[in-house]
Amino acid sequence: MTAVSSVAVVGSGFAGAAAAILLAEGGVQVDLFDAKPDVGALGSGITIQGNAVRTLDRLGVWEEVQQHSYAFDELGLRAPDPAGTVLAVIPDAKTGGPDYPATIGAYRPDVARILVARAEAVGARVRWDAKVEHLEQDDTGVDLAWSDGQGLHRDRYDLVIGADGLHSTVRALLGIEVQPKRNGMGIWRAFVPRPQDVTRTDLVYGGPCYIAGYCPTSEDRIYAYLVEDAQDRTLLSPEEQVATMRRLAEAYHGPWDEIRESLDEHAAVNYTWFTSHLIDGPWNRGRVVLIGDAAHSCPPTIAQGAAMGLEDALVLAELLLAGDAVDEGLWQRFTDRRLPRAKAVVEASMQLADWQLQHDRDGDVPGLMRRVAELVSTPA
Numbered sequence: 001m002t003a004v005s006s007v008a009v010v011g012s013g014f015a016g017a018a019a020a021i022l023l024a025e026g027g028v029q030v031d032l033f034d035a036k037p038d039v040g041a042l043g044s045g046i047t048i049q050g051n052a053v054r055t056l057d058r059l060g061v062w063e064e065v066q067q068h069s070y071a072f073d074e075l076g077l078r079a080p081d082p083a084g085t086v087l088a089v090i091p092d093a094k095t096g097g098p099d100y101p102a103t104i105g106a107y108r109p110d111v112a113r114i115l116v117a118r119a120e121a122v123g124a125r126v127r128w129d130a131k132v133e134h135l136e137q138d139d140t141g142v143d144l145a146w147s148d149g150q151g152l153h154r155d156r157y158d159l160v161i162g163a164d165g166l167h168s169t170v171r172a173l174l175g176i177e178v179q180p181k182r183n184g185m186g187i188w189r190a191f192v193p194r195p196q197d198v199t200r201t202d203l204v205y206g207g208p209c210y211i212a213g214y215c216p217t218s219e220d221r222i223y224a225y226l227v228e229d230a231q232d233r234t235l236l237s238p239e240e241q242v243a244t245m246r247r248l249a250e251a252y253h254g255p256w257d258e259i260r261e262s263l264d265e266h267a268a269v270n271y272t273w274f275t276s277h278l279i280d281g282p283w284n285r286g287r288v289v290l291i292g293d294a295a296h297s298c299p300p301t302i303a304q305g306a307a308m309g310l311e312d313a314l315v316l317a318e319l320l321l322a323g324d325a326v327d328e329g330l331w332q333r334f335t336d337r338r339l340p341r342a343k344a345v346v347e348a349s350m351q352l353a354d355w356q357l358q359h360d361r362d363g364d365v366p367g368l369m370r371r372v373a374e375l376v377s378t379p380a
């Protein structure tokens with residue numbers, strides 16, 4: 001007996017794909033909707049912490065992700081000086097436990113492809129180009145209206161999971177007014193060849209940017225990033241974007257000298273603002289529930305966003321598969337297990353960003369990082 005026999009999952013990112021895998025594996029009929037034309041329409045690299053790796057293993061994809069990622073167990077700190085001097089090398093917390101690396105870097109589209117393929121392999125039906133437009137619920141189910149090139153369609157499900165990201169349509173359809181707020185920082189990211197001496201993430205605090213960092217994603221590639229005061233960069237042409245990132249990178253050395261030379265039209269340079277938000281209460285309204293960035297987001301200062309989305313899916317699927325009804329008890333258990341943990345991660349990520357924005361050198365960064373690592377080391 002499970003609490004549901006049919007579920008629509010809206011959004012095929014980390015959170016939605018994970019929910020689809022676990023529910024389909026548990027015998028639930030799952031339709032996974034995504035407004036994108038296909039799985040490849042994502043970009044850039046991602047840093048995935050051990051607790052997320054542990055969840056990827058639970059999803060049955062860790063072996064394959066391992067082949068498409070770069071693992072490391074330490075973090076370097078460098079100075080914004082002409083030599084890119086290494087100031088410290090710190091062992092990274094193994095938040096997934098001793099069996100997994102502390103951190104992996106990966107190319108996002110690779111992980112997305114692996115997750116969606118797994119969802120299909122365990123029986124979820126994936127619908128691309130399928131935009132969820134409207135929903136209406138009663139005591140026994142949810143009527144979902146979605147559109148594709150052919151027109152508007154309607155289907156009924158026992159439950160709808162809104163895993164449709166930062167600007168969630170499902171959140172809006174539920175009338176939840178919480179919205180991501182900009183925190184004042186913007187990030188340049190580029191995907192470039194790996195300098196041979198880049199074998200872990202190194203961060204540089206200071207110089208013209210708050211943070212200059214990189215993360216290896218394979219033997220061949222890394223993604224590099226520069227965090228600055230948020231600015232309207234929308235009017236820059238692709239060439240101007242590359243030139244701007246190169247100019248900002250001039251202050252950084254060591255591997256950055258090689259990275260800077262690689263910043264050209266092939267580097268997939270892009271610019272995004274940091275945001276944060278949290279639905280500080282239940283993430284469901286009746287039989288519709290939000291997970292992942294639809295429910296919470298934070299600046300990636302501790303790289304836990306994807307991990308939190310994966311864990312939301314894990315806990316939700318566990319409760320739905322173990323339960324026999326979609327009732328208040330189930331939602332209370334979900335809220336109790338997810339809200340405090342996600343809230344702690346959002347607040348810690350915001351605190352780290354605020355210390356940087358205020359140039360506050362007295363903030364207890366190691367203490368805060370240690371507390372978050374301890375929290376997320378405990379399985380969700």
Ligand SMILES: Cc1cc2nc3c(=O)[nH]c(=O)nc-3n(C[C@H](O)[C@H](O)[C@H](O)COP(=O)(O)OP(=O)(O)OC[C@H]3O[C@@H](n4cnc5c(N)ncnc54)[C@H](O)[C@@H]3O)c2cc1C
Pocket residue numbers: 010011012013014015016033034035036045046047048049130131132133163164165166168169170187272273274291292293294300303304305306307309
């Ligand atoms: C600059 C930046 C860097 C980051 N770096 C890291 C990092 O290094 N490590 C980390 O853990 N986290 C990082 N994060 C956070 C992380 O990217 C997110 O937390 C995570 O990707 C969210 O996954 P999700 O599945 O909730 O949503 P998403 O990945 O956003 O997926 C939502 C999906 O829903 C689909 N969708 C939207 N609307 C509809 C609709 N109406 N109908 C159907 N489909 C719809 C979209 O097409 C999309 O595919 C970063 C975030 C930012 C902004």
